[in-house]
Amino acid sequence: MFSPQTYQHRRDTLQMKVGSGLILLLGNTENPINFEHNTYPFRQDSTFLYYFGIKAANIAAVIDIDNQRTIIFGDELNMDQIVWMGRQETLKEKCDQSGVQTSMPFSALQPFLHSASKAGQQIHYLPPYQSFNKIVISDLLGIAIKNINPSPSLIKAVVSQRSIKEQQELEEIEAALKVSVDMHLLAMKFTKPGMMERDIANAIQHHAANHGSPLAYPPIVTVHGEILHNSYKLNILKQGDMLLNDSGAETALGYAADLTRTFPVGANFTTQQRELYDVVLHSFYAARELLSPEITFKEVHLSACERLVEGLIALGLMKGDPKEAVRQHAHTLFFQCGLGHMMGLDVHDMEDLGEQYVGYTEEEPKDTRTFGLKSLRLGKKLAPGFVLTVEPGIYIIPELIDRWQAENKLSDFINYDKLRTYRNFGGIRIEDNFVITESGYRQLGPELIKTAHEIENFRKDYVS
Amino acid sequence: MFSPQTYQHRRDTLQMKVGSGLILLLGNTENPINFEHNTYPFRQDSTFLYYFGIKAANIAAVIDIDNQRTIIFGDELNMDQIVWMGRQETLKEKCDQSGVQTSMPFSALQPFLHSASKAGQQIHYLPPYQSFNKIVISDLLGIAIKNINPSPSLIKAVVSQRSIKEQQELEEIEAALKVSVDMHLLAMKFTKPGMMERDIANAIQHHAANHGSPLAYPPIVTVHGEILHNSYKLNILKQGDMLLNDSGAETALGYAADLTRTFPVGANFTTQQRELYDVVLHSFYAARELLSPEITFKEVHLSACERLVEGLIALGLMKGDPKEAVRQHAHTLFFQCGLGHMMGLDVHDMEDLGEQYVGYTEEEPKDTRTFGLKSLRLGKKLAPGFVLTVEPGIYIIPELIDRWQAENKLSDFINYDKLRTYRNFGGIRIEDNFVITESGYRQLGPELIKTAHEIENFRKDYVS
Numbered sequence: 068m069f070s071p072q073t074y075q076h077r078r079d080t081l082q083m084k085v086g087s088g089l090i091l092l093l094g095n096t097e098n099p100i101n102f103e104h105n106t107y108p109f110r111q112d113s114t115f116l117y118y119f120g121i122k123a124a125n126i127a128a129v130i131d132i133d134n135q136r137t138i139i140f141g142d143e144l145n146m147d148q149i150v151w152m153g154r155q156e157t158l159k160e161k162c163d164q165s166g167v168q169t170s171m172p173f174s175a176l177q178p179f180l181h182s183a184s185k186a187g188q189q190i191h192y193l194p195p196y197q198s199f200n201k202i203v204i205s206d207l208l209g210i211a212i213k214n215i216n217p218s219p220s221l222i223k224a225v226v227s228q229r230s231i232k233e234q235q236e237l238e239e240i241e242a243a244l245k246v247s248v249d250m251h252l253l254a255m256k257f258t259k260p261g262m263m264e265r266d267i268a269n270a271i272q273h274h275a276a277n278h279g280s281p282l283a284y285p286p287i288v289t290v291h292g293e294i295l296h297n298s299y300k301l302n303i304l305k306q307g308d309m310l311l312n313d314s315g316a317e318t319a320l321g322y323a324a325d326l327t328r329t330f331p332v333g334a335n336f337t338t339q340q341r342e343l344y345d346v347v348l349h350s351f352y353a354a355r356e357l358l359s360p361e362i363t364f365k366e367v368h369l370s371a372c373e374r375l376v377e378g379l380i381a382l383g384l385m386k387g388d389p390k391e392a393v394r395q396h397a398h399t400l401f402f403q404c405g406l407g408h409m410m411g412l413d414v415h416d417m418e419d420l421g422e423q424y425v426g427y428t429e430e431e432p433k434d435t436r437t438f439g440l441k442s443l444r445l446g447k448k449l450a451p452g453f454v455l456t457v458e459p460g461i462y463i464i465p466e467l468i469d470r471w472q473a474e475n476k477l478s479d480f481i482n483y484d485k486l487r488t489y490r491n492f493g494g495i496r497i498e499d500n501f502v503i504t505e506s507g508y509r510q511l512g513p514e515l516i517k518t519a520h521e522i523e524n525f526r527k528d529y530v531s
Numbered sequence: 532m533f534s535p536q537t538y539q540h541r542r543d544t545l546q547m548k549v550g551s552g553l554i555l556l557l558g559n560t561e562n563p564i565n566f567e568h569n570t571y572p573f574r575q576d577s578t579f580l581y582y583f584g585i586k587a588a589n590i591a592a593v594i595d596i597d598n599q600r601t602i603i604f605g606d607e608l609n610m611d612q613i614v615w616m617g618r619q620e621t622l623k624e625k626c627d628q629s630g631v632q633t634s635m636p637f638s639a640l641q642p643f644l645h646s647a648s649k650a651g652q653q654i655h656y657l658p659p660y661q662s663f664n665k666i667v668i669s670d671l672l673g674i675a676i677k678n679i680n681p682s683p684s685l686i687k688a689v690v691s692q693r694s695i696k697e698q699q700e701l702e703e704i705e706a707a708l709k710v711s712v713d714m715h716l717l718a719m720k721f722t723k724p725g726m727m728e729r730d731i732a733n734a735i736q737h738h739a740a741n742h743g744s745p746l747a748y749p750p751i752v753t754v755h756g757e758i759l760h761n762s763y764k765l766n767i768l769k770q771g772d773m774l775l776n777d778s779g780a781e782t783a784l785g786y787a788a789d790l791t792r793t794f795p796v797g798a799n800f801t802t803q804q805r806e807l808y809d810v811v812l813h814s815f816y817a818a819r820e821l822l823s824p825e826i827t828f829k830e831v832h833l834s835a836c837e838r839l840v841e842g843l844i845a846l847g848l849m850k851g852d853p854k855e856a857v858r859q860h861a862h863t864l865f866f867q868c869g870l871g872h873m874m875g876l877d878v879h880d881m882e883d884l885g886e887q888y889v890g891y892t893e894e895e896p897k898d899t900r901t902f903g904l905k906s907l908r909l910g911k912k913l914a915p916g917f918v919l920t921v922e923p924g925i926y927i928i929p930e931l932i933d934r935w936q937a938e939n940k941l942s943d944f945i946n947y948d949k950l951r952t953y954r955n956f957g958g959i960r961i962e963d964n965f966v967i968t969e970s971g972y973r974q975l976g977p978e979l980i981k982t983a984h985e986i987e988n989f990r991k992d993y994v995s
Binding site for chain 2: 153270284295297470
């Protein structure tokens with residue numbers, strides 16, 4: 068945990084931003100796998116971690132702005148539970164570490180909120196994403212689940228705080244990146260033709276676990292890099308394949324890393340692979356250099372797209388004017404998703420609070436209709452302290468090509484004939500994590516080899 | 532998956548047992564970790580697996596007994612989802628493998644149930660354990676969550692079927708045991724003083740994952756074996772400690788194994804450790820020999836307790852008449868829990884359906900008040916085809932001893948003075964899995980070394 072003062076200070080700021088009423092923050096519960104007492108590893112809610120740092124399940128907190136008091140609601144272990152689960156840190160001790168003076172049994176929360184509500188206090192709460200907490204809110208406030216109505220002013224206040232990372236948060240993210248870089252190097256050492264995708268996924272998970280880190284998200288480890296959300300891991304790696312490894316660790320305090328590398332299953336990229344790899348890499352470099360508080364991430368995204376198109380034109384896969392191609396979204400046949408997203412206590416930071424608040428503004432809302440832009444999670448102006456990913460890619464998706472070609476879509480920009488020879492190409496993504504500074508950006512974590520040459524040079528000692 | 536005929540046959544039997552009305556079975560959903568789209572590994576509901584074998588999320592099934600039709604409700608991927616997630620087996624293909632002819636969109640389920648209800652059909656459903664499915668049932672049936680009212684006749688029918696394992700189910704459990712035995716041997720090879728508990732837990736998890744098996748439950752790997760439900764794994768192993776490893780794998784079809792071994796962190800047990808180890812082992816052997824369709828598991832449990840007491844008397848930790856000691860529950864200072872439980876698609880098989888149905892009968896209900904017996908999950912008469920664990924143990928719990936001693940509780944049976952020298956002893960458990968046969972029992976899976984001699988002999992090659 069950070070110091071009690073850290074949490075106290077964050078809560079003070081939150082109170083000031085919200086102004087009045089009462090803030091209800093729910094911790095997470097244990098999630099059953101196949102029956103109530105067989106549960107997944109517990110993960111505390113990120114906003115709860117941010118303001119309290121307490122990792123116990125089934126606790127909630129009230130920050131009563133009007134009456135200047137903060138209370139944790141939760142239950143101490145009884146003697147039977149101590150016999151079964153061992154003596155553990157008490158809730159009282161946890162509250163002390165969080166700088167909270169008052170705790171009450173969880174059962175006191177409903178009457179507490181009832182009184183506050185009768186006294187005319189507004190109860191602010193965040194959108195629940197776990198079904199359990201939807202039921203909890205419904206029960207606590209006596210409203211139907213469909214009438215749950217999170218507080219925009221609370222959401223905005225939380226987003227404004229969590230978006231700007233403190234120095235100690237950056238250190239956490241860099242600690243997550245240190246483990247993650249080693250995971251990626253391990254994958255590059257370990258991968259050989261004949262293995263299954265899951266062998267590599269398991270090895271990196273094992274490495275992270277041995278460093279006390281869960282993975283921040285289910286890793287994507289696949290020879291089908293063109294499948295953007297791929298959980299299948301039973302393909303056998305073959306000479307000539309590329310392996311895309313998108314994986315990152317999480318620190319004990321909950322901070323994420325999110326890295327992607329794509330490398331040959333054999334010792335070397337094929338010429339075709341290396342050519343497209345360099346297109347993605349140049350797009351990555353170009354996007355990285357634009358990072359600064361002077362620009363919106365949408366501009367960075369579109370600029371990266373233009374660099375991809377230029378490279379694809381040079382290889383004969385696209386044609387025409389790059390700017391006009393991007394304006395007409397022709398690049399989305401190759402790059403269907405967004406260039407990156409905020410990162411912090413969540414790998415897609417604060418995704419539970421809503422993209423319209425985290426990645427966009429009321430003045431410049433998200434384009435939710437255009438293929439490509441509708442998958443861009445972050446579009447707004449960057450600010451010092453933002454932590455984000457940059458992750459351009461090229462994805463050759465046969466189903467999408469077939470659909471476009473059947474409509475002869477944007478054929479002024481796409482060389483469908485040439486594309487035929489790339490049909491089984493797969494996908495490439497390169498991803499690092501950055502913090503925006505006053506003057507530009509700083510890459511977070513240790514440098515992880517990235518050029519085709521560096522990767523081939525590293526791989527040659529491990530695979531023939 | 533098993534054959535379509537297997538699932539069809541199981542459903543036919545279920546229909547016959549329930550008799551009339553309509554059976555609604557819900558599959559599980561993806562569970563969010565820290566935001567909606569960052570999810571834990573998906574695990575299908577076990578009863579859904581039993582009757583359909585389909586592993587997709589967000590599907591439900593209706594077995595309409597009155598109208599002799601079975602329908603799967605769920606949604607095929609749309610083109611956008613195929614672009615994002617790759618082409619996958621369709622719901623239609625999954626239904627074919629399950630022997631189900633009809634599928635409908637999930638949105639058709641609510642009106643379907645509404646019509647059935649209006650037509651006077653009784654809708655049978657099971658108790659939901661995932662909060663998501665509590666909300667689903669509430670929405671589907673238009674009832675408050677607190678009014679969810681599972682069908683006892685459906686529960687009893689499912690329990691009666693799932694309790695008696697088919698040959699192909701036994702083979703699955705034995706496959707889970709094969710991986711699990713190797714996990715335990717790996718732990719016994721790998722463990723050395725200076726390691727952290729989690730190093731061993733991670734190694735066995737990695738082994739299981741490389742065999743395509745998730746763990747059937749969060750493993751207990753601890754030098755504090757006396758803490759029955761222990762998830763803390765940061766203790767450093769020291770020469771002189773024992774490590775208790777309670778872990779088992781799950782097959783791709785969902786069948787569990789559940790094994791426990793306790794072994795010295797160094798090469799050898801201490802004399803004190805070995806003496807108590809042998810007490811537990813003799814109790815284990817005695818219990819095992821009683822397994823048959825002629826006996827209740829409660830009798831086996833109490834008999835195992837008596838053997839523990841006899842051993843503890845021989846060592847001077849208890850005194851008096853063993854039978855009387857057990858009658859007065861004096862053994863529960865050392866063995867606070869139950870001797871075992873049913874096992875199958877769940878490690879605590881069908882725990883979601885209710886212990887009163889799975890482990891007991893209306894005629895002989897569970898003793899829910901007596902310390903010890905209230906933790907015995909299985910008490911009823913055994914029957915051929917039951918699969919269960921036998922897992923006696925001795926747990927020296929300082930907090931419990933202090934409480935008893937303060938009350939001078941059962942001091943006719945407990946030598947509190949002698950016990951003082953065991954205060955930091957820890958805990959020992961030995962656990963294997965069995966199927967009840969017509970004539971007695973058969974141990975499932977490969978034999979895993981169990982005697983102190985076997986364990987020390989095995990360990991000597993790996994640790995000095």
